[in-house]
Amino acid sequence: MARRTARRPAPRPTDGAAPCPCGLGLPYSQCCGPAHHGHAPASAEALMRARYSAYARDDDAYVLASWHPETRPAQITADRGPSWVRLEVLDTTGGGMFDAEGTVEFRAHYRDHGRPGELYERSRFVRHDGHWVYWGPVRTDGGLAHS
Template identity: 50%
Template structure:
């Protein structure tokens, strides 16, 4: 995808911004998410655009797997952020509860998760899921 094409696409995180000006800026390392919620949104967008490198880069080293195998049959279609605790500019940890909706062929589903985030080397990282389920 060209830079011009990515600028025109709406960001998968449902911010209303273009991908290039929103999560795309995090994915290309131009900037880092300043809050846990923005990191979670950018990670959702990474799933949506197939950016496994970004997912690994933003995963805390203590829980990060060696690889991330993305399911190419899933199409992530909508994100709902339901609750955020801490995770702000001056916090060291945070929790974000969300529902991510997807399509798998003709089937629709959703992933509900409460995720924990912590700062590592001054940047927000995904630590783990406190709970999660798929419908």
């Protein structure tokens, strides 16, 4: 989800009572909204959901801020194609209160010019300065994928 090619406008305004894009069924203001406004997610899965919601809302600033500084790209250029429509969290390992790292396996569904598609990833999350951050995708052979 990191690569984008064309510039998009600032994040879309979202009614805080509207359902959160991450799919938990809570209002945005009680789900991923606090993370987007500076409150650190409590788990790797919560951060992954907040990052998905940031992609769905075109919030590139949050996507970059939640990325580990060693693997973070210098910038993200928005892509006018995909519209993120649904998230499925398939599995998690670690990533809890007492863990230093964790993984989240997910499938993100999108529509691109009317055509459905999906992005599958197993992502690694680590603690950095006491907060969860996204490290990057894990390759199927167990190593880290580099973009």
